[in-house]
Structure formats: structure tokens, C-alpha cells
Amino acid sequence: MRPKNLEKEEAIRSIALQIIAEEGLENLSMQKLAKAANVSPRTIYIKYENKEDFLIKLFIDEVIGSYEKAVLEKFDPEMPFAEGVKRLWANAFRYFKENKHYYALMQYGKSSPLLNKAYQERGIRQGDFFAPVHSFLSFHVKEGTIIKLPMEAHRALLFAPLFDLINEYFEHTQRPKQVITDKVLADCCEAVIKGLLK
Amino acid sequence: MRPKNLEKEEAIRSIALQIIAEEGLENLSMQKLAKAANVSPRTIYIKYENKEDFLIKLFIDEVIGSYEKAVLEKFDPEMPFAEGVKRLWANAFRYFKENKHYYALMQYGKSSPLLNKAYQERGIRQGDFFAPVHSFLSFHVKEGTIIKLPMEAHRALLFAPLFDLINEYFEHTQRPKQVITDKVLADCCEAVIKGLLK
């Protein structure tokens, strides 16, 4: 039996992310992807049932999976609050800085009904990631460090501004001056922390 | 000369927003839209040059335009800081609550390269909206009420969590219990304000 060529599988995934980032999810076609990855359309269908299956697996396994792993690096739910938040922000920012193409699909995950459905259906596995962050937050609520809010609200206050800042960061890479400096990022992180403290 | 049927124009726009919200931007086709709006494909092309032109005009004129107008209602750049932020939040939340379909395209505006390009090209007109918010922020920086940051960072801290909360709100309308209550929203708004205060 002829063995799989793992380079081809990898090329399919990474070129798909590149097309999505540069031309948008609505401009990704299977034929275009196959051509760009230097592969026959059929090759994509060996591993993936159809386009939907491909996009969902790309989104969940590739993007979310590696993002979650990166964000939790050297993070401990019992860290002091400010320190923990700074770690999460630093990890996420570094991750996207180094994986720009992942960011675009991540953003589509918030608007595309297809990916949204996939994200919800995954259910428990999402918890796998958010569990440490969740217990970090509950811990500090119990300790009286921060205000009590539903998990969704905590998450919005903690991470939403960061994603906006990353977006701005990328938009300024092609402009004369980067406004999202490390200093700005640190100041914003401090503001987020301060807002949550009791 | 036969006069325009304004109802048809309106149907095209509103049904497009509905399809985008329910099936995603990548599933909106001109033929599907024409059929759903009970109109010939040609009719769409009377007013719009092509699909791209249609989407950009839908996004800019329809969605952004009405959003900006709604958010600035009863807002004054010289309002006390906390009061001003609460007004902006309340306006934006009410607007999307009443115009759910607009929210989906707004989110696509952040990820789709097409709409992103349109948004940037509009340039000055975006300023038209953000100008009052911008001078509100500069005013309070000068007064020493809030910390100094680039405009982009202020905007991220102020509005990004709100959009996340609106998203959660919509996702919970189909579930047994709404977690994004007025109380939660108000608490989050307070946290955002507190974070920005000096």
C-alpha cells in the first residue's frame, strides 16, 4: 500500500488558511485549493468527506486546538489574578503574531453559521480548553479578588479587547507606524485587570 | 417611464441580510437572493454594478450607516465619562437587539477581506461616525479622567466586550435561560469604565 504523503496533507491545510486570510472564506473553492496546493481535488477527498467536513476539521483541530494549547502555556489556574491575565494575553498575542493565517479563520468562527454550529456541537471539548481559565476565574471570585459575573461575561471582558487589538496590529503592519506596541498592549491588559478587580 | 418599485429594493436588502444571518455570507448567491426576494436577477443589477458592489453598499450604507446613527443617539462628547459610555453601550445593545440581522453582516465586516477593504476605503466617512466618540475620549484624556491610549486601543477596550456580549445574548435566545441580563450588561459596562479611569 502506498503510504500517505504527509507533506501534501499539510500543504492543503496551510494553503487553505492562507487563501481564507487573503481572499476570505467565501472565496475558498476546493478546485482552487487543490491547484494552489499542487494536488488533485480527489486528494482532499481522501481525508475529508466534503467541503463542510474539511472546513470544520480545519477550524476545530488545526486552529482552535493549537490556539488553546498555546494560550494555556505556563498558565496555572491558581496564579495571582493580574499575573494570570498577563500570561494569557501574552500567550495569545504571541501565538497570532506567529500564526497570522490562523487569526482569519478564528474570526470567521465567530460569524459563519457553519463554523459556529461546529463550535457548539463540539460542546465538551471546548470546555477542555476553557476549564483552566474557568477555574482561574471561579477561584478569584471565591477569593474575592474579582467581581462575580457569568462565565460568558468574564470571557468577553477578558479576551474580546485582545482580539480587537490583534486585528489592529495586523492592519498596521502594512502602514508606516505600528500603534499596537508592547506598551499599549500592556496598558490595555492593565485596564482589563483593573476593571475586573473588586 | 416606469417608476421604481421601492418595496422591491427594500426586499432585496432585507432578504440578503436574512440569508447572511441564517446561512452565512458564503451561502448568499445572487440567484438565490433574487428568488427569495421574488424578483428577477436583473432587477438587482439595475441598482448595483455587481455582487461586490451590492455587498459593499449593503454593508456600508445599510448596516454601518444605521448603526452609527443609532449609537450616537442622545450622545454628547462632553458628557461625564461614565454616563457617556453607558449611553453608547445602551444604544448599541438596543440597536442590535432590534436588528438582529444587521449584527451578522457587521461581524463579517471584521473578517471578510472584501468588506474590510470597503471599510478602509471609505476612510473619511468612518471618521464621521467615530469623530464624536473620538472627541469624547480626547476630552476625558485631557481632563485627566481616563488613561491615555491610541484611539484604536480605546475603541477595543470600550466596544469589543460589548460585541461579544451581544453575540452571547443572541446565542442564548434559543436556550432555556438568558444569561446576558440587563444587570450583567450594566456590570460589564461598569468594569469597562473602571478599567479606563485614571
Next chain:
DNA sequence: CAAAAGTAAGTAAACGTTTGTTTACTTACT
């Protein structure tokens, strides 16, 4: 321990559909 048999990976070309857009025509008003 080579050569033949077996098999999944991979390809090129094509399938029927759907896409964005246009053509040729009709309608409803000034």
C-alpha cells in the same frame, strides 16, 4: 530474497449544478 500480487494514495479529466451576469423581451408608467 527478488518478483509478483495487492492496495490505498494520488492524478487528470469529467460529471451535473450552481454561480454571477447578460440578452431579448414585456410592462407600467410619464
Next chain:
DNA sequence: AGTAAGTAAACAAACGTTTACTTACTTTTG
């Protein structure tokens, strides 16, 4: 009578996916 709005039907191109075939490797066999 004149004209832009609007329609039904069609266009080539592109779509997602499949068919028929070849390739490159593993395993079995003599």
C-alpha cells in the same frame, strides 16, 4: 409614443464532487 423598470431564459465560467485510471509502496509467494 417614449422610456426605464422589470421579467424569463439563457450564457460561459466556476463550483463541489466523482469516475477511471496510474503510481508507489507493502506483503505474499516461489
